[in-house]
Amino acid sequence: MSDDHIDELIEAVLRQLKAEGLVASSSNLRSQADNSQTAGSHTHTNISADLVIDSDDPTTSMQRIIPGLENAADQDALVMLMETTTARIGVGRAGYRPKTKTLQLFQSDFAISQDALYREVDPVLLQKFDLFQVETMITEGKEQYLLRPDLGRKLSSEAMALIKSRCVKRANIQICVGDGLSATAIEVNIPKIMPVLISGCQSVGLSLGTPFFIHHCRVGVMNDIGDILEPDVVILLIGERPGLGRAESMSAYMAFQPRSGDTDADREVICNIFDNGGTNPLEAGAYAVQLAQTMMKNRGSGVKMRLSKDSER
Amino acid sequence: MLLRTKLFGKNYEFADIRVLMGKANEEKSGDRLAGLAADTTVERAAAKIVLGHVPLITLRQNPAVAYDQDEVTRVIDDGIDSAVYEQIKGWTVGELREFILDDRNDGERLLKISPGLTAEMIAAVTKIMSNMDLVTAARKIRVIRHCVNTIGEEGTLAGRLQPNHPTDSPEGIRASIYEGLSYGVGDAVIGINPADDSYSSVARLLDMSYEVIQAHKIPTQNCVLAHITTQMRCLEKGSPVGLMFQSISGSQKGNEAFGISVGLLDEAYALAKKNCYPLGPNFMYFETGQGSALSAEAHNGWDQLTLEARNYGLAKRYDPFMVNTVVGFIGPEYLYDTNQIHRAGLEDHFMGKMSGISMGCDVCYTNHAKTDQNASENLAVLLTAAGCNFFMGVPMADDSMLAYQSTSFHDIATLRATFRLHPAPEFAEWLESFGITNQSRFTSRAGDATIFLNRTSK
Numbered sequence: 001m002s003d004d005h006i007d008e009l010i011e012a013v014l015r016q017l018k019a020e021g022l023v024a025s026s027s028n029l030r031s032q033a034d035n036s037q038t039a040g041s042h043t044h045t046n047i048s049a050d051l052v053i054d055s056d057d058p059t060t061s062m063q064r065i066i067p068g069l070e071n072a073a074d075q076d077a078l079v080m081l082m083e084t085t086t087a088r089i090g091v092g093r094a095g096y097r098p099k100t101k102t103l104q105l106f107q108s109d110f111a112i113s114q115d116a117l118y119r120e121v122d123p124v125l126l127q128k129f130d131l132f133q134v135e136t137m138i139t140e141g142k143e144q145y146l147l148r149p150d151l152g153r154k155l156s157s158e159a160m161a162l163i164k165s166r167c168v169k170r171a172n173i174q175i176c177v178g179d180g181l182s183a184t185a186i187e188v189n190i191p192k193i194m195p196v197l198i199s200g201c202q203s204v205g206l207s208l209g210t211p212f213f214i215h216h217c218r219v220g221v222m223n224d225i226g227d228i229l230e231p232d233v234v235i236l237l238i239g240e241r242p243g244l245g246r247a248e249s250m251s252a253y254m255a256f257q258p259r260s261g262d263t264d265a266d267r268e269v270i271c272n273i274f275d276n277g278g279t280n281p282l283e284a285g286a287y288a289v290q291l292a293q294t295m296m297k298n299r300g301s302g303v304k305m306r307l308s309k310d311s312e313r
Numbered sequence: 314m315l316l317r318t319k320l321f322g323k324n325y326e327f328a329d330i331r332v333l334m335g336k337a338n339e340e341k342s343g344d345r346l347a348g349l350a351a352d353t354t355v356e357r358a359a360a361k362i363v364l365g366h367v368p369l370i371t372l373r374q375n376p377a378v379a380y381d382q383d384e385v386t387r388v389i390d391d392g393i394d395s396a397v398y399e400q401i402k403g404w405t406v407g408e409l410r411e412f413i414l415d416d417r418n419d420g421e422r423l424l425k426i427s428p429g430l431t432a433e434m435i436a437a438v439t440k441i442m443s444n445m446d447l448v449t450a451a452r453k454i455r456v457i458r459h460c461v462n463t464i465g466e467e468g469t470l471a472g473r474l475q476p477n478h479p480t481d482s483p484e485g486i487r488a489s490i491y492e493g494l495s496y497g498v499g500d501a502v503i504g505i506n507p508a509d510d511s512y513s514s515v516a517r518l519l520d521m522s523y524e525v526i527q528a529h530k531i532p533t534q535n536c537v538l539a540h541i542t543t544q545m546r547c548l549e550k551g552s553p554v555g556l557m558f559q560s561i562s563g564s565q566k567g568n569e570a571f572g573i574s575v576g577l578l579d580e581a582y583a584l585a586k587k588n589c590y591p592l593g594p595n596f597m598y599f600e601t602g603q604g605s606a607l608s609a610e611a612h613n614g615w616d617q618l619t620l621e622a623r624n625y626g627l628a629k630r631y632d633p634f635m636v637n638t639v640v641g642f643i644g645p646e647y648l649y650d651t652n653q654i655h656r657a658g659l660e661d662h663f664m665g666k667m668s669g670i671s672m673g674c675d676v677c678y679t680n681h682a683k684t685d686q687n688a689s690e691n692l693a694v695l696l697t698a699a700g701c702n703f704f705m706g707v708p709m710a711d712d713s714m715l716a717y718q719s720t721s722f723h724d725i726a727t728l729r730a731t732f733r734l735h736p737a738p739e740f741a742e743w744l745e746s747f748g749i750t751n752q753s754r755f756t757s758r759a760g761d762a763t764i765f766l767n768r769t770s771k
């Protein structure tokens with residue numbers, strides 16, 4: 001095939017792609033074609049010997065905000081739309097499929113989410129906030145934790161004894177921290193939310209119980225805590241399951257006087273607590289104090305409480 | 314009752330229907346968690362053989378929870394069409410399987426026997442069907458429903474646009490809605506999962522999504538998947554609600570943990586028929602998924618597949634526009650890996666169709682399960698072959714609020730192109746008129762969210 005012929009072919013393909021809106025400018029492809037031509041002229045040398053691939057890290061925040069779609073009707077507006085959400089929009093397409101870069105970013109994020117799963121909360125953090133550690137009935141590590149939610153909902157007998165001996169009973173507010181499905185979520189949010197929760201409660205005159213940390217924790221453990229310590233409100237700060245490339249999201253599950261047998265219908269939750277895009281932990285802390293006050297006023301929590309109130313009126 | 318078979322010279326005996334139903338399931342971590350799974354693969358095979366001989370009447374007489382103890386059982390049993398039931402009650406589960414697969418029996422014929430079946434019968438036959446049995450049987454059955462538009466017609470595949478946002482920002486959600494619409498997704502529903510269940514936030518999202526629908530004259534329905542009590546409050550106060558949503562469970566106790574009851578759902582349904590803005594007559598949307606009853610310790614010692622079948626029996630009462638299983642949503646404690654998620658997806662879809670409901674699937678997984686996006690894409694292809702009514706459309710399949718991966722806008726477009734399927738007819742027409750498609754093919758406007766920003770250009 002002659003060089004002229006190749007040029008013609010490339011031009012034709014580019015014209016077609018441009019007409020379909022699949023490429024924005026031809027400059028990139030042209031220079032690649034030029035390179036391969038020069039390389040192709042050394043017929044007997046290894047044409048890949050001079051190849052240098054030094055790809056930018058696609059996971060930096062700068063890279064992530066570059067739209068995949070390059071020929072939007074309103075390109076500036078596209079960037080603005082993208083700024084409103086953590087969702088992966090403005091990505092463009094290759095036919096019906098995602099573009100190569102978008103697909104590979106997804107795969108990279110998936111890989112890092114897998115790594116995040118098996119981490120443990122840093123003991124230094126627990127010391128710093130004076131949180132002593134107790135165990136649930138999980139004894140065989142994370143794999144068992146993942147497969148036995150029933151055991152993650154119950155405190156071990158040692159835990160019960162330790163809690164009884166170390167904690168103030170019948171406080172207004174009992175704060176507990178649990179790793180749940182993300183240690184990272186606890187590490188990044190506790191330093192911010194704890195001070196707000198504590199000072200918030202103090203400022204509205206609510207007494208605080210002795211906080212502690214629950215390893216291998218599920219939401220249902222709140223019932224055991226209620227049984228042992230009998231506070232008015234339990235606030236359980238717990239790591240949510242990790243999302244794609246995001247492990248820092250935490251929830252505050254709350255219940256009024258939880259007791260064994262209670263269900264999620266008796267509880268409430270403030271979710272998606274994280275900085276930069278979620279509910280920031282400072283705000284979430286303030287909101288949790290407010291919600292605790294409401295629970296104490298209503299002497300109840302959850303849908304169940306709302307339903308019974310409805311039937312009263 | 315004697316439930317026994319010999320297999321390879323050895324006796325396998327099962328104490329009762331409950332035990333048999335558990336052991337006849339394909340391997341699932343949730344059944345293991347509940348202590349119901351077969352001990353060995355040979356025991357599983359034996360259980361399937363015995364189950365194949367069980368007559369349907371026995372299954373009606375042995376529901377997962379007794380009639381007088383459970384309102385879900387009562388809803389299902391009271392709903393049985395006795396004329397149909399009388400004709401089939403003597404069939405064995407094995408005979409039911411062959412009736413379903415018989416090529417002379419088309420979808421209409423299957424839907425004629427559906428009202429004679431209890432959830433336990435549908436669950437039982439599902440247990441003895443292979444994956445391809447489930448695909449081909451479900452493929453025969455079309456369930457067509459109408460709200461603003463029509464879902465389920467032959468040759469169509471719809472998409473729920475799921476534009477969730479970690480703080481429910483109306484601007485952020487609107488941006489994802491634009492993106493999804495530009496890929497031709499949103500015909501099943503524009504359905505937002507809220508991070509905040511408060512009345513004011515939910516009402517705001519209902520208003521915003523309705524405004525988008527009105528501004529661009531989109532023939533579809535909106536929904537905010539808050540707790541149903543919150544949606545009822547919105548509806549009473551005049552919010553524009555297209556579909557009423559609730560997650561349901563297969564036992565009364567499970568529903569109590571979700572804060573609902575049959576009475577409450579009846580009330581919501583009546584309110585929906587009165588106050589939802591679409592033409593209807595189908596106004597309800599339910600989500601289900603294997604493991605939700607066990608997760609609330611409300612499974613009464615029964616396996617997760619049977620509990621799931623009961624979800625569809627309950628859903629049927631409200632003639633829903635759409636129902637979907639969220640098949641890998643909760644995590645590995647119920648469905649451990651790709652195999653288990655695929656199996657459950659095919660089972661649930663078939664059981665929904667066999668129950669006569671408009672069935673879709675949220676093909677999904679969490680990051681703590683042993684699977685990946687390639688596996689999800691596989692299941693979406695399998696379910697499209699099985700004639701699934703709809704899938705989820707999530708930006709790049711990544712739901713950053715719910716923290717799981719589902720199917721993407723691209724996936725729905727790809728499945729339609731690959732299988733030569735179309736969106737809901739009214740919606741397909743709108744896509745043409747809006748210039749997103751031209752003779753069903755994407756134009757250069759497709760995939761561009763900004764085309765919705767300038768309402769005068771088009």
Ligand code: B12
Pocket residue numbers: 149180181217218219220238239240241249251264265267268269270271272506507508509510538539540541558559560561570571572605608642643714715716
């Ligand atoms: C998984 C999940 C579920 C699963 C829970 C089963 C399970 N075993 O995990 C299922 C599908 C059953 C579910 C159902 C519902 N959920 Co949900 N769920 C989640 C999700 C995606 C992850 C939770 C998580 O990571 N938990 C952490 C681990 C460690 O906890 P766990 O002990 O393993 O599991 C417990 C919690 O997940 C809890 N839980 C799950 N959802 C909810 C909702 C409420 C209101 C409460 C009190 C508890 C609760 O139930 C589990 C068992 O106790 C969150 C989103 C998020 N980013 O957090 C939404 C989320 C918590 N759910 C929500 C809602 C609205 C619901 C429903 C009310 C929806 C409906 N209309 O029916 C129902 C019913 C909840 C109830 N009262 O029981 C909202 C809550 C909004 C709010 N501020 O009140 C959230 C924030 C987002 C959403 N829209 O889905 N959910």
